[in-house]
Amino acid sequence: MKVTVAGTGYVGLVTGVCLAEHGHSVTCVDVDDKKVALLKTGISPIYEPGLEELMVKNMDRLNFTTEYKEAYKDADVIFIGVGTPEKKDGSANLGYVYGVSEQIAGSIEKDCVVVVKSTVPIGTNDKIEDLIKFNLAKDVNVYVASNPEFLAQGTAVEDTLHASRIVIGVEDDFAGEILKEVYKNFDAPIVVTNRKSAEMIxxxxxxxxxxxxxxxxxxxxxxxxxxxxxxxxxxxxxxxxxxxxxxxxxxxxxxxxxxxxxxxxxxxxxxxxxxxxxxxxxxxxxxxxxKLKLVKKSRKYFDSLKGLNVAVLGLTFKPGTDDLREAPTLVNIPIMIEDGANIKAWDPVGVENFKNKYPDEITYCNTIEDTIKDADLCFIFTEWDEVKSFDLSKYSELMKTPIVLDGRNCYDLTRVRKENMIYDSVGRETINSFEVSLV
Incomplete structure (x- = not known):
């Protein structure tokens, strides 16, 4: 089946690559020339385990372009996978979704099914259908379906190829049957409902x-x-x-x-x-x-972070991704900076993205050892495997004062008790095996 996907972010790109893996001919559309050029070389612009390898494997069935008119005009199915970022009032910004819908309406030259995979408020699919039909340039039939994604960053490929369920929201049998055909090789239960129920699910x-x-x-x-x-x-x-x-x-x-x-x-x-x-x-x-729990905990040990050497382990909101959106570090590190801390940070994949926000205020390190060396205090914000498997004795060996505030409960307390350190985690006993004069 000839499929077009609008958007090459986490949802759009993963969807397109996984559909290609199951034999569909897929064209991915994006407005970013540089991103499209990168994708054409087989390089993914986002960090997602397994995605780039799968993309390279299926390059004969994948096409990347900025020419949306060509991509939409003769597609059997068009997936909308663009972002719906949060507005200041908490509502979803649907500008990108509506913009793509207008482009689809002006470009399609044959009957097709438009599938909204972006997360949109309940009732949005109805509005998209009205918008497309009102702006149609050709006398064709358009069927709009809701097909929400349930992927998680870090496991997005696995979540798509081996989904817990595939939800299809339609108002007619034709669109439902087409989507069943799209997903026929996916090993997952299919739930068919109306569009508003799918959006609510x-x-x-x-x-x-x-x-x-x-x-x-x-x-x-x-x-x-x-x-x-x-x-x-x-x-x-x-x-x-x-x-x-x-x-x-x-x-x-x-x-x-x-x-x-x-x-x-x-x-x-x-x-x-x-x-x-x-x-x-x-x-x-x-x-x-x-999100502020660790900074509040730090006040038990120091009245202020001014002049202290502070180590930060993990910058991303969770392991397995370079995504910083709503990461606790984005709330905590500004407080540390304002407090006057000397910050060294480590993350296996998130440093470059964090540098875009804080290019000069933080010293970025390549190893955990370099990060904690001579530190007065260490914050753990992301439970990377490298952190969980780290030799605990190195905290006391390398830090000035081995005080570790762990926001992800990375270490077993039985192990911690054998070390010369202060270990303060979440919802557990604080281990204090280190005597130090704190000011």
Whole structure:
């Protein structure tokens, strides 16, 4: 089947490459000349494990272009995978989606199915259908379908090729059958519903996971106060099949391109209709406060970070991606800078993106050892494997004062107790095996 994908970000590019892997002829459209030129050479502009290898493997079925008219005019199916960033008021910015829809309307020369894969507020697919039909340049039939993505950065390829489910929202049988044909070689259950239900499935799924994360973080905070251990608590909860053990890892909150944006968008939509989603609002508030947990912890050890050597391990919002969107570091590092800290930071893939935001205020290191050397304090913001497998004895060996504030609970407390260090994590006992005069 001849497929065109609008957008070459996480959603669009991963979708296009995975459809090519399953035998479709795919053209990916983007407005960025430099990005398209890079893609044509087989290089992915985003860091995503397995994506570039799969792209190179399927280059005979992949085409990248900025010429949208040619790409849309004779496509059987057109996927819209452009961004829907958050506005200042929390609502979704649909400008890119509507812009692509107008381009499609002016370009198509045959009947086709337009599939909205971007995360959009409930009812947007109806508006897109009206917009396209109003602006059609040719006498053709257009069928609009909702097909939300459920991929996570760091596992996006696996999440697409081996999806937990494929949701298809349609208002007619024709579009549904075409999408079933598109996905016939994908080993995943297919859920067919109407468009608004499909749109809601996406938001409700992400917001539920955000609720789960915020809930376990609240419990972790209480565990610290009363002396319980959040890992034991989460383990005991996870055996209940109604709860499950996923997304029960306590830490410093969720980030990325989905959970923060989607919780705010659904909360905004409810308010627009004079209804308040109190649980979603609570998740948003808890998450914003949780991001600052480590900086608040640091005040137990130092009144101010002024003049201190501070090590930062991990810059991205989670391991397996170079994405910084809503990363806790973007909230914490400005506070450290304003406080007068001397910051050294390490991340295996996120440094270049962070340099775009803070080119001069931070010293970027190539190794964890260089980062923590002579540090008064170490913050762990991302649970990279390199951090989790790091030799704990090196903290006391290399740091001026081995105080480690871990926002991702990377280390087993039994191991930590054997080391000469102060280790303060989330929802667990603080290990203090190091005597030092703190000011």
């Amino acid at each position: 996406k938001y409700a799924s992400n917001d539920f996971l955000a609720l789960k994360i915020s809930f376990i973080n609240e419990i972790a905070n209480l565990c610290e106060i009363i002396g319980a251990d959040i890992e034991d608590v989460a383990d005991g909860m996870g055996y209940d099949g109604r709860i499950g053990n996923r997304f029960l890892n306590a830490g410093i909150g969720y980030g990325g391109s989905c959970f923060p944006k989607d919780t705010k968008a659904l909360h905004w939509l409810a308010n627009f209709h004079d209804y308040e989603l109190k649980t979603v609002k609570a998740a948003i508030d808890v998450n914003e406060n949780q």
